[in-house]
Amino acid sequence: MTRAPHIVAKPGEQIHVLEVLGNAIVGGMENYVRNLIACLPAEEYKVSLLCPFESAFTKALRIEGRDVFIAPLRDDPPWRTIELICTLVRQHGVHLLHAHLMNAHTATAIAGKLTGTPTVATLHGMSLQPQEISVVRNTGSHTIVVCREAWSQAMAVGLAPDAVSLVPNGVDLSTYNPQSADPADFRRAINIGTDDFLIGFVGRLAWEKGPDKFLKAAEYILQRRPDIHFAMIGTGVMETELAEAAGRAGISAHFHMAGLWPQPNKAYPSLDMMLHTSRADAMPLAILEAMASGVPVVAIGVGGVPEIIETGETGILIGTSEWPGIVSEYAGDWEGVAQAALALIGQPKRLKDMSAKSVVRAQAYYDIRRSASATSQLFRQMLRPALEQARLHSVT
Template sequence: MQHNNHHAAHEKIHVLHLLGNAIVGGMENYVRSLLQALPANTFDITCLCPYESPITAELRRGACEVFVSPVDPDPTWQSVQTVVGIIRSRGIHLLHAHLPPAHRLAGLAGALARRPVLATIHGMSDPDSIGIQRLVGSHLAVICHAAYMEAVAWGVPREKLTLIRNGVDLQRFSPRPDGADFRRAVGIPPDAPLVGFVGRLSWEKGPDQFVRAAAIVHEARPDVHFALVGEGPMAAELQEQIAAQGLAGCVHLAGLWPDVAPVYPAFDVLAQTSRAEGMPLALLEGMACARPYAGMGVGGVLEIVRAGVTGLLAAPGDWHGLGRALLQLLADPDRACQMGQAARQHVAHEFSLQNTASQTAALYRRLVQAALPPLSRPGDTFFNNSRLTTIKQKETRS
């Protein structure tokens, strides 16, 4: 069988990941975990990030070549040239973009270099990403069934759409005896009931709703402590909210923990209060650590949580209902423990990182095999390596 592609079946596939952000967040952690899980004997990986950050350092420690170059909502011709230069100098077969600015940049560069483009939508489908897909003909990957159906409703052809759910590393995130180190570092008594939130302190994650639910629980159970693990633009506002509601002694802003695996075992209950969500990694990680869950049923959360079996759900925006759910779990530790064990089993069966990596690898192969051969223009020096030299100098100085 012959393919109209320059890529030989025995050749490793070289993928360029373009990240639209480089904070320590769900998308960035997803990319890092995925790259670690893809088989190194089958794939070579190069990354392009918009700026230096702890994520770029982590990627380099994983033996990934990382370029740093602007990834703006409206890509400049210079940034498109940069990506095309990377494609040609590194022998890239496929571009994988994360977040709309990276999708735009990858779409333009991929069209010029005749390379297939895959864009993962890390939340719910949005008009921005759908519009880019229509413009450049890229393939879309979505992380939950709700986002898949939204994309279909927006008019994305099913042959240009793949559902690949987020997965969690079941060895890294596993039940542990306790979370004493986290409690000690944050100043939480070892025997105090603890409700935890893990996520970016930003509006869409709803940390303010977590504090409101904490106030409801505190009225009935003043012995319960609460921890918000993460950083973000709402940190100062949350500090004021906590003080105004008289919760300074029991609600703790724990800051960013680069490794959250030891954090989840410290929680008696994991809470999630997002206003919008695709398939939250923090929820999968906590469930993999056998933590019972109470949260709001938004987006892909409804595809993860089995209500009454692995956790309890409140309606979106209903922090009163969430407060009641938390009180139920805190009042019945045996039931909470059973839910935690069921959560671990459910995640292990349905949401393993290995499943995610296997499905992604299969999609990579399919897209590369179906791609057109690249344009070959002998003597074409329009896209040269001068910008690559500048970028590499920048990263070696960091």
């Protein structure tokens, strides 16, 4: 079978990228995609998206003027989804495919192989799944990883170094900064005072994100400091379960379920501290957003988290129970998070120093414009061989 020729962007023509997303909730991966496409130069790129279902996320994309297509995405992809991607390539002049999550990567890489279209997959997790490795090897798709742990694994399993790029996540520093909101606004919304000490959790309320560990840490802290308040910002399948658990523990008056905050950048400046209790994470945007907003973070050091927090300077890292690979004066897992938070509550000057250093570190290393520029450079690099081949054919 002869592979279809790749569609090449003409000089001065926008590069048309089809972003294929394996989910369409309001989550870290989706925020990554929105941040990325917002920073790609509009005069150079046209971006369309394919998502597995309609949602508030797809509605927001359409309001922004993006073309959004819907098709089912599974780890064993339906042929009609592969067929749709191939059709979009041919009929809409797509020059490059960019996939997110394994289900999207699988379908997109097959379509890319069938149409001769360069394919990039960003792996948002802290480790590579066997199927993802197999897809890369069998289709030749390029892989972006967001943390060093995933990059090390990619090298260890024998993926070609020139087929894997490490591009850390970033945040919009004009949106996430200590001046993004009046700290009193969010506090009024959850009915606490401006002088109350407020500790936050920001993320999807799902098992892998560890919101139950945050609740346990809150209960531990409140047994010793009943004046502290906690805000859980986010929504998910565990929301009802967590609210009921807070009620059974008798901490509901100080444990505020804030739900999905429409503009999370408006909530961060109200927090005195954030606890990050994920069971698995690569480079969580919540930590980057908190740092950029001047919020010290106490975190369980899974995945790429130790690459973000400068422990003792911008926050504190705690080892996990399963892998106590982080040396700390505190216990492991959520108990250590609670103990470290208690210690910091009693050190206001240290918290203030951590806040200032967090902002400096975010500005130095985690500007979304830097991540978008690196991704754009990779896109152009992948398109260059096809462009050069087209030029040779035009000469001959």
